[in-house]
Amino acid sequence: MPSLLPRRLLVPVLLCALAVLVARPTDATDGGHGSGAGLSAQVARLYEEAAKATQEYEEGRRESEAQRSKVRRYEELLDRERQQVAALHEDLGRLARAQYRGGGGLPLSMQMALADPDDLTRGQRSVWQANLVVDNAIRKSRRAEARLAADQAKARAAWQSLEERNAELAGLRTEIEEKLQAARSRLEGQAEASVAAGSCPDAVRLDQPEARVTRPWVAPVETYELSASFGSGGMRWADRHTGQDFAVPVGTPVRAVGAGRVVEVSCGGAFGMQIVVRHPGGYCTQYAHLAAVAVDQGDRVVPGQWIGQSGSTGNSTGPHLHFEVRVTPEMGSALDPVPWLARHGVSL
Known part of the structure; x- marks a missing residue:
């Protein structure tokens, strides 16, 4: 014969569950959007969320401006490097033209045949050294240009990423502000009805923000x-x-x-x-x-x-x-x- 103990335990459990369900507040009184307390709390929460979203957007906008300024600086530096390379190429061209003019336009084999051996050696060494200096300068400038171009690409990618994030933040802020405006309108309607009836609703226990006030006296509203x-x-x-x-x-x-x-x-x-x-x-x-x-x-x-x-x-x-x-x-x-x-x- 099965034990009666499980059935005896089942009855109190069911009664306790029923009592919990009966005692549980309904959505109209537990801080849902329909109650005055819930609406006030919702407005306060949205107020804080809107302030936070605005702060994050402003921080992102400042970061974006800083990155955009960095991109512009890299563009200016790149332009200077490119101008320097062009000038070095021009110097190399001048050396070649001067060498040609110094030889009277004769072929190199004829110059070597007619020239004094010592003068020829000294001239060749000078031209070779000048060409080497210009070539080294051009290579150095090219390396600097490549580094600047890479840095500019990184800065531009960071800037574009920030712009995309700022667009998302702006959309989030707009969405929060629209919800806040709708909640404010409902809160105002409820307040006017209470005043018309001459009876204040119960105090709303708003979730206080983290302690930010360290002074003994403050303004009655934070922004105004x-x-x-x-x-x-x-x-x-x-x-x-x-x-x-x-x-x-x-x-x-x-x-x-x-x-x-x-x-x-x-x-x-x-x-x-x-x-x-x-x-x-x-x-x-x-x-x-x-x-x-x-x-x-x-x-x-x-x-x-x-x-x-x-x-x-x-x-x-x-x-x-x-x-x-x-x-x-x-x-x-x-x-x-x-x-x-x-x-x-x-x-x-």
Whole structure:
């Protein structure tokens, strides 16, 4: 009679497998492209990939320019060698013509018959030595020309290889940027829907890049163009502009400018999705019009940490980061952030 032990073990195993399948997150919530967290992470990843592809392309382009300059130098040297060989051939021709003219155009046998033996020996030796010098110079120049031609061929092959690699890198960069643009558009749509509903989505825990910040204070975004500045007037603001705007694409990682604690994360209103951080000493910094947040209220942050992603939520005419420095966490206590950052060693 077969043992019942295998069947008794089989039931718990099947139940455990079923429990694992039930507990496993679905694609809609495990960071897939359809979820807000997955989309934010995708944008951040593509942002880094685009930056890396651009860096590699620029490095390849500089290498290609260096190789092309080397090819041009070899061409110039080859041209000089060829001119030198032509000149040496001309010298050899002049020697032959001078020898002929010195003999009065007589055949060599007649010159030998009429000439003084000692003069003939000296003349022949001089002509022979001159011919030898010119021949040696021509051979030496030919060897140099061959070496230069080989070096030029190597440089040209390296240049062409770099050009092919650069074309591949350019295509890869374009492909990444197209994917990034599409993901940014979806992220912006999700952010606007959250702000319209007045409820912030959960914080997105973005994979932070390798530690690159060694300073205690940094700019809120790594690459940017400055747009509206503190105190600017315009129809978009009730009074005057209360911060410094950084024009950046949707999804650009936003960094904490210094160490501190998150005192506010909110959605809705003129600032859209925003974060406020209090720093040691009492000053606060605000990051507004975001498309995603990567911290929760109460979190501690360090300089350069990604705390969110830029967007165009709230009262905004285009993608940018609105950055403020405040004496208190509330509106109405803002001061000019540019000189404040300058005092902390950050020049915009």
